[in-house]
Amino acid sequence: MHHPTPPKWADRFLCWYCRTDLLEEIQGDAYELYERQCKSKGKFRADLAFGWNVLRFFRWSNLKRRTSPYRPAMMYKNYFQVFKRNLLRQKAYAALNIFGLAIGLACFVLISLYIRDEMSFDRMHTKSDRIFRMHEILESEGVGERSASLPFPVAEALQVDFPDQVEQYVRFFNFQSPALAMSTIDHEKEFYESRAFFTDSTFFDVFDFNLITGSKATALDHTNSVIITQSMAKKYFGDTNPMGKYLVFQGEHNLLVTGVLEDVPQSTHFQFDFLISFSTLTHYYGTSWPGWYWNPCWTYLLLRNPSDAPVLEAKMPAFIRKYFPEEIINDVTLTLFPLADIHLQSNHDYEIQPNGSMSTLYIFGCVAFFVVLIAGINFINLSTARAIKRAKEVGMRKTLGSYKGQLITQFLFESVAVCALAAVVAVGIVIAALPFFNTFAEKDIPFSTLLDPFFVAVLILLPLVVGIFAGLYPAFVLSSFQPITALKSASSGEKGLMFRKVLVVVQFSLSIILLVGTGISMDQLMMLQKNDTGFQQENVIMIQTLRTPVAQTFEAIKAEFKSNKNVLEVTAVEDVLGAKHQVGNYSFDVMEKTRPIPRLNVRHDFLKTFDIPLVAGRDYSEEIYTDDSLALLVNEQLVKQMGWTNETAIGKSFNGRLNKQIVGVVKDFNFASRHQPIKPLVIDLNLNPRAFNLFIKYMAVRVSPDDMNSTISFLESKWEEQYPGWPFEYFFLDSSLESLYKAESKLSKITIIFSALSILVACLGLFGLSTHTVEQRKKEMSIRKVLGSSDAEIFLLFTKRFFVLILIAIVIAFPLAYVLMKQWLSTFAYQVDIDFVIFVLVGFAALGIAFATIAFQAWKATRTNPATVLKND
Template identity: 50%
Template structure:
């Protein structure tokens, strides 16, 4: 029968250690021993002891090869395992609680370790990652301006031309600053709006090591109208056809030839792509439109520019040269406001919170928070282990006494108990890993990761798991081993009481355990409240029921007014406008010269169309908004926010009306209106001035008008979407219809905080569960130790509620002390975290009270249930039991 065959890896052990002529004989002996154990005591027993049987059989060979130094080594470990097994089975409840608590703690720690390892690994798969930098631009005057992740078009080529000894390679990425670009395979009638399309230099693969599955990465991007697509996009656009050499239509006007197929971008790259188009295509595109100035200008900065420095180049040396570079190339009037900086590629994902990031990054402070949660959960699990192990010491007191009387040395006993601890840790680890295998998919969904089981086999992870097992086993077993081995032989054999042995230390551990639990509860509550504050607090405008439709690069310019009028003829459509960026998430910057200010300064700017204030319910404080009856509004008027007026020193909003301003292109106009402050970018940034600039020329839909914003009836969302879609199909049938709700897009700005609150909630809950398991075991053991006392007190007439109070008060006192310790620690840690936000909630008392009360109730229920059970036992049975 197959079940009577020992595990294959044990049989292979025999093959490895002994000579061929002995193998078959030893295998026969091993099969007999395994079958005998299986038939007498079951499969579990046979599997537990089979490798010790194998070691017994191999003992002569191991001694001969000096792999063991003493003939009793195997016998000693075999004896250790037998004792550990018997104790585990004799005290199943405590052992299972111990193992389960440790397994949960280890699983939480390993999962968070997986998450942190993934976060820290962003962009490190590139072979030149350690010397690859993104060049940043800070365009700021008197605290106003932008801190940009991108650069003007000519910066990259000029840098590599001026500093060839310092820079080996340069590449740029450009996406038309558009949320979508239209691509189509007309042959198969497949037409989509794609968000991840980049124009890149032919040197792209000299900087980044993305995998090319088909094609030559050295030449694929050399020619105009060349495009590379990922494997998933090849399937999407061409099904099972070979895409090489076939055409993909770009924006309905230009055919791009597929020159290669890329592997899908790794999830741990700071930008994701589906299509890469040669930069020379862009050059030809602008030449056809007589817009070469776009590629040659030093003001507009839409390109993400990356440099690979020479191996001998110190980044600081190049950084010191950048001020001269700025003075040489940037135009007069802005060059004194511009500084450039090198940002390491591997810092982007966790440390970069700049304007115009390619996509939302994570947050370095979250790594510290998750690390703390991981350590806290593991620490609680280890505390449980130590508490229960030391509490159970009296159960093994006679065993220790007899073994000492028979000549066992203290160090041998310590080895025994540490061995048991490590063995139990290994068991907990096995359970934890099995649990991770089952929940990894859900964990990936929660954290928006793509971590695979292959990660377990990486050297880093295997080393971490081995180190964790040894560390937890030693730490968790060290104190119990010394407690158990320190019992006095005469006292134990005479029946001396050891009930209070290690009691004070256990109390300290319980206090520490519940202090950590309270800190986690408070932290979770505050994280959730801060996220709600960021998402739901008054933004200064109404984000509800606003549909955003990307229109950049579409032929909407000549249809905008007609489409707007037709949509407004439906009662479900409340208001329509167009704007440059997603309100509340992004903005641009432009120079303005205001009356009373000596020179122009870079100010945040948002181009928009009429009815902007109406669509977003932004209050007007003074003056008027743009009006179609004022034909000069698009060239001679400007609306600004209240912060702008305060910064310019104009006094009240009313006094700012009529103040002169020089706009882009030398236009001289006036301030016609002042609006209330609103968060035109995320709440990670403080309030700053902004100019709302009307830009009504039709061509602006090619660049300056990227979205239509449509305010709809919140009670008829589906009907409203259908109206907008039908109008789109009527006026622009050649392009796919895309939309999103403004509220959903703004919530994505707080993805890092959302992830933080979810993860801390889940793992804090698990930490509290582990703490309860430990308290459950400790309370159970305490009740057993006081069984005789309870019986005597009942005979003497004590009431049940008094017994419950007597047995519970010690634990409740420990919870109270935990609250006193946890409160200031939690306050300091949470205040440090909140300090990173421009907008933050004030720390309140009630989360601390809730944490204390919740911990108290959980502890009271756990201990009280045991106390009540012990108090209701018939004293006759209790005394008979003793």
């Protein structure tokens, strides 16, 4: 059918203009209008009208193009429509891409939430930059203690001597007891409380904890006053107002409730439920505090300026010489530690509660980075692999007049849009997983934290960065093709092949490093928890006895307990064996002066209860009445440091108030955490009943594993008969010692979970790439089958390229993993030997997972009918 031709100059101008702006619909409308006018008005008048309309349109569009939002909006609407069509056309790949990246982003956000929470400890106080805790290091020749606490008089003397630096101080004290008894006045509710402290009335001058009821100025001013938290108010008084009511402390002192605090946030390096006025201690120590040797007080200083800390530390040697006992002044060092650094960087003895670890956070940070990097690589790999499928589209668009800049914008827009969807899915995953993560990580991170500017920025910038990198290849490489080249290259699968191979190798290398690290960290944890510590820790029940009536009737309750056939041995000990110890000053024959040496006060049958072997001499004997005053047991490490042999050590004297002699040498055992090497130890028999007020904190009862419940019930009944009104509080020693390695346990659990997720993400990418490869090479495989290749040969051909990449990843990852884990293990006093079986297992696991991932696609490739493929192609 013949169509009238408009004026040549106007026609060419309109074609050029509409082509460059992708406005083909305007060109079509102009031709339709011209044809109608030719029929109604004649060709001459139609030509004039066509030319005029073209000029008028050009003038209007140039004026409006830069000021009207319609044009950019229409352009991005077009981008969005193309993006939506591609997304719906390739649902499987879109799901793989979005879900894989969402998992990586969610892992990164969850670990970041954990790290941010750990680093926020103690920063809620407005004066946190001026608050320092003072530490005492008492060591001689590397033996002694690095204590987080100080003697009673230190704080007051510091403020008196250095008023220009020390504005205020506050101390915390709890008799160095694991728990203290508290009850209502009618004794209906009686509990041991592990978070009860005596503290100075200056508490609120230093810290900003919120007092709901009561006066901060006077709540701790008077003797026998106590502030309790909301939880304790509910626990002891129910819905009744606790103000003005009494609690009974240790069964002997009535404490008046003068305030109710908000529950202490978890983001503080120590938790408390009861704050008792420091002046209440006059009931126990009179008007003068214990001296300058015993160091049971955690002491915090509020400095006038943060820069005063080094000035004050420089004055400590003179301060020590002025006040501390002569025998220890050369062994004592006093240091200041910033409040905000305590939780992650203080690893001193006698911490109020276990702290976190900065090195653990570094590892978690690396895990988060690895997982999000693996997810990003996976996204980029799939995006670039699929991009070549759009070469024909690029050719058609360029033929129709699209600019290179418009194509770049289109591809980047689509890539960023997919990443934005992944970010939305990631937020959903985080919201769903956060309650479980809080339980697992022992945190209380609220959902509102996700609205923090940092996490908002993460959820915007990370997808944006990944989207831009993923869109760079199709945006700049494909858009640079000449139309004829793009159309010819539409079916080529080799574009960017080397780039994708490198990404797969990097991706699996990171995953393998995480898997190896997980295996070695689990081995290290098992070694710390389960390896022989040198003493019996299974089936040992520890009963709290400090400042209880046990002091007067220990032998009686011991006999009552041992009347049960399932009770094997009973003793008493100063601290939790394998976790804590105290330090005493000792001077043996070969020593010129006293030295601080780790010490344990014990009762008879200590070695029997914990099954600690003697290597020389004898044990303490109940038949030798002078053992508690004239005999000592020591360990092999002390003998070695003194330059003796085990046999020659017997009879060596300790120069103290009494001339004690070594009567036995015990085999070395881990009396402290296995984070530390075994040090010299003195085991001191203390039969003084008053020792239960300070030096003896626990009864240790070793029982038969048979019928454990009835044995515990028996012990509880005998306890209640002997000590009515005193709660029977116990724990199993092995369970308690496991808590010492909480940081390593948490590290192992988190790396297991996120390593598994990293492998899942990597496999999603591998599945996507294998599917893409099947599509790209289906014609080649069909021709090979027609030419006689077997299914096995086709299967091998398909899987070989992926297996080679995994093997390269293994070769790269193993040395890196070994170096990294060797460096991490060097931070432990006891290190597990790196088991190369782990490397073998991880290698086979990586190959097996890769095989399982691509096997279906490989099998699918072998089952394809060549005739169908070649006919369709």
